[in-house]
Amino acid sequence: MYLPPQLKFKHIAFGCILLVFLFSPFHNFVTHIAVFFSQQHIINQETALSRIEELRKQNIALMLKVRQGQFLQQENARLKQALRLQEEKKCTLIATRVIMFDLSMWRRIAIVNCGKRQGLREGLIAIDARGFLVGKIIEVQNNYSRLMLIDDPDFSMPVFIGNDTVGMLTGGLDGAKIMYIDNTEHIKERDKIWCKISYVGFPVYIGEVKATYTNRNALFWDIEVNLLSENPLLYDIFIIK
Amino acid sequence: MIIVLIILFLFDIIKPFRYCLATEFIFLGILFVSLHYSLYFALGAGAICGYLKDALSYHCAMPSIIVFILLSVYVKYILHHFQRDIIHIFIIISAISAYAFFYAFSQATPTYKFMLFFISQSTLTFFLISRILKRWIIPAETND
Numbered sequence: 001m002y003l004p005p006q007l008k009f010k011h012i013a014f015g016c017i018l019l020v021f022l023f024s025p026f027h028n029f030v031t032h033i034a035v036f037f038s039q040q041h042i043i044n045q046e047t048a049l050s051r052i053e054e055l056r057k058q059n060i061a062l063m064l065k066v067r068q069g070q071f072l073q074q075e076n077a078r079l080k081q082a083l084r085l086q087e088e089k090k091c092t093l094i095a096t097r098v099i100m101f102d103l104s105m106w107r108r109i110a111i112v113n114c115g116k117r118q119g120l121r122e123g124l125i126a127i128d129a130r131g132f133l134v135g136k137i138i139e140v141q142n143n144y145s146r147l148m149l150i151d152d153p154d155f156s157m158p159v160f161i162g163n164d165t166v167g168m169l170t171g172g173l174d175g176a177k178i179m180y181i182d183n184t185e186h187i188k189e190r191d192k193i194w195c196k197i198s199y200v201g202f203p204v205y206i207g208e209v210k211a212t213y214t215n216r217n218a219l220f221w222d223i224e225v226n227l228l229s230e231n232p233l234l235y236d237i238f239i240i241k
Numbered sequence: 242m243i244i245v246l247i248i249l250f251l252f253d254i255i256k257p258f259r260y261c262l263a264t265e266f267i268f269l270g271i272l273f274v275s276l277h278y279s280l281y282f283a284l285g286a287g288a289i290c291g292y293l294k295d296a297l298s299y300h301c302a303m304p305s306i307i308v309f310i311l312l313s314v315y316v317k318y319i320l321h322h323f324q325r326d327i328i329h330i331f332i333i334i335s336a337i338s339a340y341a342f343f344y345a346f347s348q349a350t351p352t353y354k355f356m357l358f359f360i361s362q363s364t365l366t367f368f369l370i371s372r373i374l375k376r377w378i379i380p381a382e383t384n385d
Contacts, residue, residue, distance in 0.1 A: 100254055100255070100297075101253075101254060101255070101256045102297075102298050102299050103250075103253045103254060103265070103267070103294045103297055103298050104265065104294075104298050104299075104301055104305075104344075105260075105263055105264065105265050105359065106301075106344040106345075106348070107298070107299055107301075108260070109299045138299070139299070146299055153348040153349060153350065153352070154349070170349075170350070172348075172350055172352055173348075173352040173354075173355035174352045174353070174354045174355050177350075
């Protein structure tokens with residue numbers, strides 16, 4: 001069996017010195033190669049990082065475009081719905097948008113971008129795309145109008161619950177209520193609330209009964225209303241002309 | 242500070258928090274000005290902001306110009322007679338509460354729940370605005 005001769009320490013040392021002498025002329029060359037590859041690596045890393053950042057920005061921009069597209073799609077659907085409503089009910093709707101709010105938090109009044117020039121006048125009512133009541137016009141200027149929303153404390157309107165029970169809808173910052181309905185009337189939760197407008201030939205729905213309260217001594221029901229209109233501050237509003 | 246008041250005014254007009262946050266930013270701005278600036282500046286700011294608020298609002302129970310001027314005078318009066326730090330908190334809470342009580346009870350049907358929301362949310366918002374302004378705006382003004 002062949003066994004390699006045992007290497008002595010002096011041989012190992014000699015070999016190492018020989019290696020150092022052999023490669024010492026190439027020392028700078030090896031260093032240059034190492035630096036070149038490390039720079040390449042760093043440059044690549046920086047390029048990759050900047051590319052990632054660029055892609056991230058592109059991603060955000062695309063996501064915004066998608067959201068914008070979705071919003072436009074929804075808006076388009078709502079406008080189509082309003083057009084269908086206009087054709088079904090044979091009425092004229094004017095699309096408006098909230099441009100400003102009343103500065104006081106104690107009022108629920110919005111300013112919309114249509115006025116006398118668009119044919120608006122005081123007392124017209126505003127609905128959302130699905131036909132639910134949003135509020136009524138209380139002041140008209142040439143290019144803008146003030147719209148009182150249902151939950152304004154000064155809002156009031158005669159309404160019907162169910163088929164023929166009549167009451168008075170009043171707004172309020174704590175929520176709309178219906179007053180002056182005799183507590184002998186049979187009112188139950190989720191009954192539809194609607195109103196008849198003199199110049200409109202169809203019932204305009206407002207919401208449904210949320211809760212009813214009464215006590216032994218009271219003459220009338222206290223009725224809380226669940227309003228069904230979309231948030232008028234986010235979507236288009238339609239004034240029935 | 243005038244720019245801050247304009248921004249607060251715009252916040253009330255565009256209502257970025259819609260009706261979720263029950264507070265009036267310009268009212269809080271005037272309260273802050275009354276607490277930290279001179280009486281004349283507070284009165285001037287209150288009168289101008291109150292006038293603009295009245296001009297852009299629908300009929301209110303009481304003109305804002307009067308409310309803001311009274312607020313400035315009330316704050317300065319209390320600060321003149323009491324010098325302790327704790328009095329600031331008393332002034333803030335009392336002014337917001339008085340404002341909320343007045344408007345809540347001036348309505349046909351008082352709105353208790355909204356009044357409580359208004360007091361709590363306005364107080365918290367005031368402390369937040371106050372912290373931001375004390376950290377960035379007032380030091381910047383004193384450096385200039």
